Amino acid sequence: MSQAESLKNSYIDWLKKELIFTDVEDGYISISTPFVDNNYDNIELFAKFVSKSQIEVTDFGETLFNLEDNGLKITKRSKNIYRLFENTLNDFGIEYNSNTEALSITTDVRRFPTAKNRLLQAIMRINDLLYLSKENVNATFNDILSSFLIDNEILFSPNVEIVGKNGISSHFDFSIPLPAGKDRLIKTAARPNDVNQAKVFNFDVRETSNTRDSKYVLLLNDSNNAIRDQMKMNALVGLDDNLAEVIGFEKIQNDPSLLVAS
Secondary structure, eight states: HHHHHHHHHHHHHHHHHHHHHEOOGGGGGEEEEEEOOSSSSEEEEEEESSOOOOOEEOOTTTTHHHHTTTTOOOOSSSHHHHHHHHHHHHHHHOOOTTTTTTEEEEEEEEGGGHHHHHHHHHHHHHHHHHHHHEEEEESOHHHHHHHHHHHTTOEEEEEEEOTTTSSOEEEEEEEEGGGGOOEEEEEEESSEEEEEEEHHHHHHHHHHHTOOOOOEEEOOSSSOOOOOHHHHHHHTTOOTTTTTEEEEEHHHHHGGGGGTTO
């Protein structure tokens, strides 16, 4: 077995072991994921059948509770942060209960894997609001990148969902058309060393690359911090160099053509 294959198998085994389903009270199933929140605790979701064919997945309000515990209260009084919060809900199709502060999504059983992934990625994006508020940022990294693409006359589509080999839908922040009918699928990370985003990127590339003739990029906001080698390793483990790459926004700013080169 090659070293690359060994790393690939190790990564997949880790993902399977760390995704733990447990029956809990009131008919709920606890789903402990390998992704961590701002307190470095594993993000936990809860699923429950609301009918024979429908299932609800929720965080029971833990995401916003943890943000408030870290000093960030999501409220309409903070217009900018609340706008970014609502944008994330809309991007991922997430429901928000203002009374319980729960984030949830209800879907049919066949689409459960996709719904779980969408809620999980929305939670990780919302957790980034703590970082944005501390940095006094008025726009998300995706807002900045959108403006950059428009200014440089680069065609793109935002918020693209790709159905993978197992029927699971993966979310990419941008799709940029390339020659010969290909496209460049971009996932972004506002924090250049966010290990969660590295893991998600690796999973999504594996899930969709057999059904999509694309090039994949994890684009990191390295304006204030350098990208660590460990970040690249987590994102690219087991992936071909010609298929996926990790790149910093500073490099793209110096040479926008990198996003459209085939």
